[in-house]
Amino acid sequence: MTTPDFPKLSGYTLTRSIGRGNTSLVFLGSANNAPERPLAIKVPLGTTLANRTAAERFGNEVRLSLQLRHPYLVRGYAGTPFGPGAYLAMRYFPAGTLAERLEETLLPHDAALRVLADVASGVAYLHHQGAVHQDIKTQNVYLDDERAALGDFGNTYFVSAGGNVSGSPFYMAPEIYHGEASSAQSDVYSLGVLAYELLSGMRPHVGNSYEELMISHLTRFPSPVTASNRQVPRPLSRLIELAMAKKPQDRPSSAALRRALLEALGEEDEQIELEDLPENASAPAARAIMGRHQHLPTLPTPRDLASSAEPDNRPGKPEPKSWNPFKRKK
Numbered sequence: 136m137t138t139p140d141f142p143k144l145s146g147y148t149l150t151r152s153i154g155r156g157n158t159s160l161v162f163l164g165s166a167n168n169a170p171e172r173p174l175a176i177k178v179p180l181g182t183t184l185a186n187r188t189a190a191e192r193f194g195n196e197v198r199l200s201l202q203l204r205h206p207y208l209v210r211g212y213a214g215t216p217f218g219p220g221a222y223l224a225m226r227y228f229p230a231g232t233l234a235e236r237l238e239e240t241l242l243p244h245d246a247a248l249r250v251l252a253d254v255a256s257g258v259a260y261l262h263h264q265g266a267v268h269q270d271i272k273t274q275n276v277y278l279d280d281e282r283a284a285l286g287d288f289g290n291t292y293f294v295s296a297g298g299n300v301s302g303s304p305f306y307m308a309p310e311i312y313h314g315e316a317s318s319a320q321s322d323v324y325s326l327g328v329l330a331y332e333l334l335s336g337m338r339p340h341v342g343n344s345y346e347e348l349m350i351s352h353l354t355r356f357p358s359p360v361t362a363s364n365r366q367v368p369r370p371l372s373r374l375i376e377l378a379m380a381k382k383p384q385d386r387p388s389s390a391a392l393r394r395a396l397l398e399a400l401g402e403e404d405e406q407i408e409l410e411d412l413p414e415n416a417s418a419p420a421a422r423a424i425m426g427r428h429q430h431l432p433t434l435p436t437p438r439d440l441a442s443s444a445e446p447d448n449r450p451g452k453p454e455p456k457s458w459n460p461f462k463r464k465k
């Protein structure tokens with residue numbers, strides 16, 4: 136039974152509150168016709184719906200969460216982007232966010248590399264689709280069994296369609312502070328900051344105000360990650376340094392960062408060919424090599440949740456034999 140204080144959402148039961156952001160409330164719940172599958176259900180605040188920009192951002196998150204298919208991007212299962220019944224039902228991450236985890240303890244070295252490789256993998260997939268995330272930070276990385284997925288696509292846009300520039304001051308690239316357009320390379324900068332933070336245990340740029348942070352990002356060069364963590368291989372340390380280059384054109388690609396992180400983990404770079412690209416993706420090529428995804432033609436309903444024969448493709452779970460939407464590149 137739905138608790139009286141909780142929002143009424145037809146087709147779902149909300150069991151408890153698991154989070155509150157600036158624009159939404161998040162509940163643990165399930166679809167009534169698939170009660171065994173826990174879901175994180177995000178419902179916008181009234182103030183979000185009343186504000187056009189905030190409402191559009193929520194709608195953007197719903198649409199992209201349902202559209203993007205990658206094991207290291209938070210997956211949306213069903214939702215309504217706009218209006219009083221707006222919501223997003225998505226994969227539930229019992230371990231919460233990376234930010235919450237870091238409040239308790241630092242990640243051991245290999246766990247940090249694993250989380251970074253997963254996030255870089257999700258970002259490289261986004262970039263290959265022609266999208267820019269714009270808000271890579273510990274608060275938007277979700278954890279499950281030491282694997283990670285990047286979420287919160289409210290500010291994500293496809294380069295072909297354009298979008299408003301945004302970001303979070305600790306992770307924001309110099310060009311954004313300058314008021315210039317964001318790009319995949321500004322995501323790479325944020326990824327570099329995240330990598331530095333996880334591997335060294337320190338933020339590369341700190342400050343007590345927006346201005347102090349801006350000055351640091353624009354003028355200071357943090358010491359290499361290897362200075363505080365000798366376990367980090369030099370080539371990776373150098374790449375992280377380059378990812379935080381002041382000029383976007385001096386930064387490596389997200390795919391190069393992903394490769395270096397996998398190499399540091401002693402793992403082979405899995406070259407996977409994608410056969411179906413999401414409908415609205417402005418992908419530059421018909422084939423990608425970034426990860427697994429599945430085509431999703433329309434917004435699913437709670438009914439679809441119950442009837443869907445979709446496999447559990449959570450990271451670390453073995454793939455069912457009957458489902459193999461990708462081929463390995465020879």
Ligand SMILES: Nc1ncnc2c1ncn2[C@@H]1O[C@H](COP(=O)(O)OP(=O)(O)OP(=O)(O)O)[C@@H](O)[C@H]1O
Nearest residue numbers: 153154155156157158159161175225226227228231
């Ligand atoms: N899929 C999920 N699984 C588990 N917990 C989640 C999930 N999504 C969100 N949460 C929890 O809910 C909190 C609020 O979510 P989130 O930060 O996305 O809210 P928001 O209002 O959309 O964000 P913002 O403050 O950027 O507007 C998160 O910090 C996290 O603790």
